[in-house]
Amino acid sequence: MRKIKDDIIEKIIFFCGILSIVFVVLIFGFLIKEGISFFKEFGIVDFIIGKFWYPSANPPEFGILSLIVGSVLVTVGACIIAVPVGIMAAVYISELAPKQIKDILKSLVELMAAVPSVVIGFVGMVSLAPLVRVFFNIPTGLTAFTGSIMLAFMAMPTIVTISEDAIRSVPWQYKEGAFALGATKWQTIRRIVLKAAMPGIIAAIMLGIGRVIGETMAVMMITGNAAHIPHSIFEPVRTMTATIAAEMGETVTGGLHYRALFAIALVLFFITFLVNFIADLFLGRSKNK
Amino acid sequence: MIKLNPKLSQKFAVAFLFCATIVAIIPVVIIIFIIIKNGYSAISLEFLTAMPTNGMRSGGIFPAIVGTLSIVFCAILITLPIGVCAAIYLNEYAKDTLLTRLIKLAIVNLAGIPSVVYGLFGLGIFVMFLGFGVSIIAGALTLSIMELPVIITTARGALNSVPPAFREASLALGVSRWQTIRHIVLPNALPGILTGAILSIARISGETAPILFTAAAFYLPHIPRSPFDQVMALPYHLYIISTQIPNMPKNIIFATALVLLMMVLSMSLIAIIARIYFRKRRKW
Numbered sequence: 001m002r003k004i005k006d007d008i009i010e011k012i013i014f015f016c017g018i019l020s021i022v023f024v025v026l027i028f029g030f031l032i033k034e035g036i037s038f039f040k041e042f043g044i045v046d047f048i049i050g051k052f053w054y055p056s057a058n059p060p061e062f063g064i065l066s067l068i069v070g071s072v073l074v075t076v077g078a079c080i081i082a083v084p085v086g087i088m089a090a091v092y093i094s095e096l097a098p099k100q101i102k103d104i105l106k107s108l109v110e111l112m113a114a115v116p117s118v119v120i121g122f123v124g125m126v127s128l129a130p131l132v133r134v135f136f137n138i139p140t141g142l143t144a145f146t147g148s149i150m151l152a153f154m155a156m157p158t159i160v161t162i163s164e165d166a167i168r169s170v171p172w173q174y175k176e177g178a179f180a181l182g183a184t185k186w187q188t189i190r191r192i193v194l195k196a197a198m199p200g201i202i203a204a205i206m207l208g209i210g211r212v213i214g215e216t217m218a219v220m221m222i223t224g225n226a227a228h229i230p231h232s233i234f235e236p237v238r239t240m241t242a243t244i245a246a247e248m249g250e251t252v253t254g255g256l257h258y259r260a261l262f263a264i265a266l267v268l269f270f271i272t273f274l275v276n277f278i279a280d281l282f283l284g285r286s287k288n289k
Numbered sequence: 290m291i292k293l294n295p296k297l298s299q300k301f302a303v304a305f306l307f308c309a310t311i312v313a314i315i316p317v318v319i320i321i322f323i324i325i326k327n328g329y330s331a332i333s334l335e336f337l338t339a340m341p342t343n344g345m346r347s348g349g350i351f352p353a354i355v356g357t358l359s360i361v362f363c364a365i366l367i368t369l370p371i372g373v374c375a376a377i378y379l380n381e382y383a384k385d386t387l388l389t390r391l392i393k394l395a396i397v398n399l400a401g402i403p404s405v406v407y408g409l410f411g412l413g414i415f416v417m418f419l420g421f422g423v424s425i426i427a428g429a430l431t432l433s434i435m436e437l438p439v440i441i442t443t444a445r446g447a448l449n450s451v452p453p454a455f456r457e458a459s460l461a462l463g464v465s466r467w468q469t470i471r472h473i474v475l476p477n478a479l480p481g482i483l484t485g486a487i488l489s490i491a492r493i494s495g496e497t498a499p500i501l502f503t504a505a506a507f508y509l510p511h512i513p514r515s516p517f518d519q520v521m522a523l524p525y526h527l528y529i530i531s532t533q534i535p536n537m538p539k540n541i542i543f544a545t546a547l548v549l550l551m552m553v554l555s556m557s558l559i560a561i562i563a564r565i566y567f568r569k570r571r572k573w
Contacts, residue, residue, distance in 0.1 A: 002465075002468075003465075006465055006466075006467040006468070009467055010382070010466075010467055012374060013374045013375075013377050013378045013382065014378055014382070015374075016370075016371050016372075016374030016375040016378060017374070017375045017378030017379060017382070017383065017392060018388070018392060019371060019375060019437075020375060020392055020395040020396050020399055020437065020438065020441070021391055021392055021395040023395070023399060023434050023437070024395040024398050024399055026410075026414070027402065027406070027407075027410045030410055030413050030414060031406075031409075031410070034413070084309070085309050085312050085313055086313060088305070088306045088309030088310070089306070089309050089310040089312075089313035089314075091306055092303075092306035092307055092309065092310045093310060096303055096306060096307075097310070105310060105314065107561065108314040108317065108318070109313055109314055109317075111317050111554070111557075112314075112316065112317040114491060114492070114495075114553055114554055114557040115317060115320060115321075115495075115550065115553070115554075116494075116495025116496070116497070116524055116549060116550070116553055117495070117497065118495065118497045118524045118525075118527050118528050118549075119320070119324070119495070119524075119527065119546050119549060119550055120320065121528075121531075122527060122528075122531045122542065122546055123320045123323055123324065123546075125531065125532075126531075126539075127323055153316040153317070153320075156313050156316075160313060184295045184296065184299045185299060186295070186298060186299035186302040186303070187295060187299075189302075190302075207401075210401045213403070214401070214402070214403025214404065214405070214406075215403070216403065216404055216405040216497075216498040217497045217498055217524075217528060221528070221531070221532060241403055241405045241498075244405050244406075244408075244409060245405050245408070245498055245501055248408075248409065248412065248501070248502050249501075249502065253417060261409065262409060262413070265405075265406045265409045265410075268403055268405075268406055269402060269406060272401040272402055272403060273398055273401065275401065276397050276398060276400065276401030277394075277397070277398075279397075280394070280397045
């Protein structure tokens with residue numbers, strides 16, 4: 001009797017184990033199904049390199065180039081801020097910070113990850129955007145630049161935590177070896193520790209990028225939502241995620257616009273899959289050392 | 290090029306890295322400060338327990354709080370057992386086969402999918418295909434799939450930290466594999482699993498994009514009666530009142546943000562304290 005019960009439970013456990021695969025396939029299948037039916041009516045090339053996103057014009061235009069540019073611009077901007085600051089903070093926390101404040105610093109960095117993105121978006125809208133508008137003397141503070149700053153804050157916890165892990169797991173013999181040769185602490189960090197931790201740090205950067213590209217609410221609230229190709233970082237932009245979130249409510253189920261949004265989701269799915277896959281490869285490499 | 294004295298350059302470097310760390314932690318402090326400073330004056334018992342009135346421009350946020358709690362509660366009820374079982378499979382049963390590697394790849398991939406894509410998926414499958422409509426259950430299912438990789442990863446960590454000797458001792462006594470897991474491994478991993486679950490609850494309470502098209506209602510001044518009801522939700526409510534409603538009193542928006550923030554942060558804090566407590570009590 002007990003044997004049968006055990007068997008059934010183990011079957012359930014196995015089923016739950018493969019459920020992740022089922023979900024990924026389901027999500028992918030769903031996006032592909034709607035996406036392909038969209039591409040049949042509206043060519044995939046026009047979709048990717050088309051400059052105009054006018055879903056309610058007649059005939060409608062579904063070119064997502066401006067949305068891709070928007071996403072990339074905001075992401076690159078966020079990375080320029082978050083990557084150097086994040087890595088430096090990770091080095092300080094793991095190698096230099098006094099023991100007593102190490103955990104406090106770490107918890108404070110992680111605290112940022114707990115703040116909901118809609119709250120970050122709201123604060124960015126009411127406090128940072130007016131500052132940007134006045135400081136740079138531009139018509140609106142809701143720009144790609146503002147979005148980049150807020151998103152940099154959101155990517156920071158990911159970058160710091162994972163880089164810190166990578167730096168901490170550098171074998172102590174490496175460091176002792178360098179010290180024995182008369183290197184200072186900073187020389188050791190720069191020439192030995194950072195090099196040894198590099199795969200983990202790259203993984204951290206990739207995961208940070210993944211977080212920023214997929215971010216929706218904050219971006220939708222701060223970047224101004226103008227679907228055009230911007231000339232500078234101080235103009236409003238619109239990202240792929242924000243387009244989906246903002247327009248899904250207005251579409252007719254099954255209509256061309258509805259399927260176009262699924263096609264954008266498909267593009268996002270591919271991008272984040274690639275980014276996370278690369279991160280995972282580097283993470284695996286840093287663990288195998 | 291001038292070569293700096295190594296000692297001096299070390300001093301500069303440490304100071305510089307310290308500044309970077311401050312830059313990394315100052316934003317969260319500022320954000321929390323801004324919200325508390327502007328929001329606390331509007332917080333009252335009435336604000337927490339009354340229905341919104343005057344087109345949400347006054348009154349309370351009670352239905353939004355209840356809505357969020359019910360969505361999150363349903364979601365964790367669905368995702369926790371599945372996630373823990375999946376973690377048990379990966380940690381206790383799975384061998385290093387192609388299937389296991391595929392499962393791990395799937396988990397990594399699930400973790401990376403943007404939240405708004407989950408929202409679309411939930412809309413397509415739960416709201417439309419399965420016919421749940423925009424409802425608590427559709428939102429909860431969407432959130433539960435999104436949170437699954439996080440639950441699996443933390444539960445796996447907790448199971449993995451139970452020393453192998455515990456399992457071997459039990460197996461040596463002739464206890465079956467499942468009984469060993471049930472009576473030896475799981476009880477020891479429970480604190481870690483629960484901490485992870487609380488952190489997940491905190492995270493999904495603040496999620497907006499996945500419930501945007503699956504559960505959240507713009508304005509619905511009553512309490513849900515069944516899981517198939519549409520509800521107001523706190524994060525969505527914050528989005529609405531801060532972007533869509535003209536002449537919205539600022540202090541009400543800040544107060545709503547404060548309630549959401551406190552809900553999320555207090556749960557994270559509970560999880561962190563629990564983690565420290567259980568780590569100290571651990572006998573191994």
